[in-house]
Amino acid sequence: MTNLANNPKLPEGVLFDLDGTLLNTAPDLGAALNNVCALYGKEPVHESIYTPVASHGSRGLLKLAFSEELQTHESELRKAFLDAYSNSIAARTHVYEGVVPLLNTLIQARVKVAIVTNKPKQLTQELLPSFPEFNVFESVVCGDTLSVSKPDPAPLLLAAEQLGVNPKSCIYVGDAERDIQAGRNAAMTTVLAHYGYISDSDSPADWKADYGISTPLELLDIIGLPQP
Numbered sequence: 041m042t043n044l045a046n047n048p049k050l051p052e053g054v055l056f057d058l059d060g061t062l063l064n065t066a067p068d069l070g071a072a073l074n075n076v077c078a079l080y081g082k083e084p085v086h087e088s089i090y091t092p093v094a095s096h097g098s099r100g101l102l103k104l105a106f107s108e109e110l111q112t113h114e115s116e117l118r119k120a121f122l123d124a125y126s127n128s129i130a131a132r133t134h135v136y137e138g139v140v141p142l143l144n145t146l147i148q149a150r151v152k153v154a155i156v157t158n159k160p161k162q163l164t165q166e167l168l169p170s171f172p173e174f175n176v177f178e179s180v181v182c183g184d185t186l187s188v189s190k191p192d193p194a195p196l197l198l199a200a201e202q203l204g205v206n207p208k209s210c211i212y213v214g215d216a217e218r219d220i221q222a223g224r225n226a227a228m229t230t231v232l233a234h235y236g237y238i239s240d241s242d243s244p245a246d247w248k249a250d251y252g253i254s255t256p257l258e259l260l261d262i263i264g265l266p267q268p
């Protein structure tokens with residue numbers, strides 16, 4: 041039997057973005073946005089509008105309904121959004137199909153895994169306990185873990201350090217331009233998750249990811265591991 045752990049093509053580590061890559065968080069993020077809309081007498085934002093923006097954090101989402109108010113009332117609006125999101129952070133959020141067998145296969149092959157998200161630490165810590173299948177991650181770096189966040193490479197390099205792996209032998213998987221920029225800036229192999237939050241106005245071909253996947257399990261084809 042082939043010993044997967046001795047496969048010379050295997051990366052030492054695979055680092056994942058969270059929103060739009062491991063978890064479909066858009067339903068709860070959109071609900072929080074619409075909660076704030078109701079609070080301020082605005083029309084709700086349709087799912088087809090907020091879903092492609094779900095990787096862009098609270099500011100990106102609030103901009104959909106509060107483009108003018110955001111200039112003068114950003115901290116108030118942001119607090120209302122974060123309170124609403126925190127109150128219902130894992131109501132409809134779910135793991136993308138294929139993520140759990142993908143993680144199991146990587147762990148079996150002794151590839152280390154980490155999360156590098158721009159989500160603030162407090163929200164990440166509130167969200168992750170709802171997903172015990174994510175206990176396999178040996179490093180979780182958040183948007184405010186360091187003073188810089190993606191597209192800066194530092195959070196990715198910190199995750200590689202915490203995993204004890206060479207960044208040049210790491211893959212970063214994400215669904216946003218900043219993810220691919222961060223991965224390239226960190227000299228990692230980059231993989232664009234096309235199943236995540238990419239809007240019609242985005243030009244993902246220009247982001248120059250090394251690879252693209254349309255399902256999580258396709259990552260195994262790139263790495264050279266058999267799909268379970």
Ligand SMILES: O=C(O)COP(=O)(O)O
Pocket residue numbers: 057058059060094095096097098156157158159160183216
């Ligand atoms: O919440 C955000 O700012 C985006 O989070 P992500 O980096 O996991 O996509």
